[in-house]
Amino acid sequence: MTSPPPVHPIDTTQLRLAMAQMTSSNTHSENIAAVQGIARQAADQGAQLLALPEAAGLMNRDRASARQSVTTTGNDPFLAACRDTARAYRIWVQTGSTPVLDPPDERFRNRGHMIAPDGSIVAQYDKIHLFDVNLPGEPPRRESDRYAPGEQAALAATPWGLFGLSICYDLRFPHLYREYAQAGATVLFVPSAFAMSTGKAHWEILLRARAIENGCYVVAAAQNGHHADGRQTWGHSLVIDPWGEILVDMKQENGVAVMDMDMNAVTRARQMIPALQNTRPYAKPELPHSDALTNQ
Structure with a gap:
């Protein structure tokens, strides 16, 4: 790795983001090498934060084979490499996710982290919603046969504000993102490995909805292409602004996209559409009496 860049004062109103699109393999070593190359490109372009896709560390649907590689967070080579990368380039790293063991449960956890430039882990998130x-x-x-569900939403404190963590299928559960926004989140991360059919039908629509309804940036780094374990993923990594505009679409090209995010756009969008302030409590609907249903 090259020498780390000098430390400069951070403008908290501007975030230079690098988003990666990958075709992750079924070995840690190949994926680590890919991420190290991506991080080098990101740092060369002055990126302050690198966002990786779901399963960036390992994509292997054969459990018997994966079990030979998957280990605990403390021993995971991908996480260790991401922490080294953050330190080397003085860059924040949102690791997307990678499977880890969390004894005594024999199932994996689909786990993502937010890593600070000193290599420390600021936040950890296990995918809550399983398909x-x-x-x-x-x-x-x-999915719950292979993975244990997470039980805790996670916010990462950064110089640019609070960032909400999620993974892939979580995207279909809007209450998670509303709670992040109500807690003050300005950016929502949705690292994913969407299938081709659902990617074509729902990917962009759902991501734009999460951005619009919460007045947040949405950063959705994605897997793309044909993988060693036989899967094919949709790609189209997206960055969406708080008004719902697509700022970056990587389509089906792997690599890294670097862009500047105006963090004041969150305040402006929430002033124009104050949905978070206008939320009101209400009673849940009562089911009609069974007689009323049969008499229709």
Whole structure:
């Protein structure tokens, strides 16, 4: 790695973000090498924060094979490499996520971190919402068979404000992001590995909705292309501003996109559409009496 850049005073109203789009492999070593190259490019362009996609550390749906590589957070080589990278380039790193073990549960955790430029871990987040579905004529899909769900939302304190952490399928649960915004979050991270069909149908729409309804930036670094474990992912890593405008779409090109984010845009959007202030308590709906339903 090159010598770390000099430390300069931080303008908290401007964040230079680097967002990575990857085709992660089923080995830590390949993914670490890819991230190190991306971080070097980001640092050369003056980025202050690097955002990685879901499964940036390891993408391997074969549990028996993955079990040979996946280890605890303290021993995880990908997390250690990200911390070294943050220190080397004096850059914040949002690690996307990587599978880790969290005994005594034998299932993995899909875990992401926010790392400060000194290599310290500022926040840790385990993916809360897991994709379990039973469709007619198809075998059940149960992410919870492989992964234990997270139980705690996580905010990372940074010089630019509070940043909310989430992962992929969490995107379909808007209350999580509303609670982040109500707590003061200005940026929402949604590292993902969306499938082709759902990516085409829902990816952009849901991300823009989360930005608009909360007056937040949304940073969604994504996996892209054909992976070693046989999967294909949608790509289209996006940065969306608090008004819902797409600032960056990486389409299906891997690499790094660097851009400047005006943090004052959050205040302006929330002043124009004060949905967070206008929220009111209400009672949950009562179910009509069964007689009323049968008499329709």
